[in-house]
Amino acid sequence: MGWTDERVELLKKLWMEGLSASQIAAELGEGVTRNAVIGKVHRLKLSARAKPTNTTPRARPAPRQAPRRPAGPSAAPAAVSPMASAAKPRPAMPRPQVMGATALAMTPDLETEFYVAPATNELFIPEDKRLSLLQLNEHTCKWPIGDPLTKDFYFCGQHSLETGPYCDFHSRRAYHQLDKKKR
DNA sequence: CCCTGATTCGC
DNA sequence: GCGAATCAGG
Numbered sequence: 172m173g174w175t176d177e178r179v180e181l182l183k184k185l186w187m188e189g190l191s192a193s194q195i196a197a198e199l200g201e202g203v204t205r206n207a208v209i210g211k212v213h214r215l216k217l218s219a220r221a222k223p224t225n226t227t228p229r230a231r232p233a234p235r236q237a238p239r240r241p242a243g244p245s246a247a248p249a250a251v252s253p254m255a256s257a258a259k260p261r262p263a264m265p266r267p268q269v270m271g272a273t274a275l276a277m278t279p280d281l282e283t284e285f286y287v288a289p290a291t292n293e294l295f296i297p298e299d300k301r302l303s304l305l306q307l308n309e310h311t312c313k314w315p316i317g318d319p320l321t322k323d324f325y326f327c328g329q330h331s332l333e334t335g336p337y338c339d340f341h342s343r344r345a346y347h348q349l350d351k352k353k354r
Numbered sequence: 355c356c357c358t359g360a361t362t363c364g365c
Numbered sequence: 366g367c368g369a370a371t372c373a374g375g
Binding site for chain 1: 366
């Protein structure tokens with residue numbers, strides 16, 4: 172579907188409302204990705220959004236080079252999952268900036284639900300599942316637990332992911348810690 | 355990992 | 366003009 176005047180207007184509106192590109196894309200309907208939205212936004216030259224004190228001198232463009240994209244064989248997506256599991260967690264609403272006296276009561280906010288935290292800070296591994304260093308292999312989670320200097324030291328030992336040395340649980344944890352540090 | 359916008363470039 | 370792929374950052 173192309174960009175009709177209506178769709179463009181809606182895009183502009185939502186963008187200025189402060190909605191994220193992906194949210195706008197979802198709003199516009201199927202066939203519209205967040206990339207499409209962003210691309211259009213740029214073409215319309217409204218990337219500025221609502222910036223009060225613009226102190227962003229456009230960060231370094233960076234010498235982008237040879238992204239190289241394989242000539243698309245035009246693979247048909249076919250399977251479009253509109254809203255498979257309706258459940259679309261949206262922890263933090265972008266908080267539409269209230270400008271002047273534009274729209275007012277247009278925030279349904281029916282998504283006021285409770286978020287049950289995992290509360291599981293650490294996995295409990297049954298003794299018969301615990302592994303010593305020598306028992307590790309390619310498919311065991313190598314997340315260390317306990318004090319290496321003590322007897323109660325062992326490895327998680329859960330089935331590890333193909334993508335890493337840890338199980339699902341510990342893999343996520345490891346990533347979060349490293350990524351945030353930004354090296 | 356999730357997510358955000360920014361940019362490039364084949365189409 | 367379009368938007369997927371990619372980059373850069375949170």
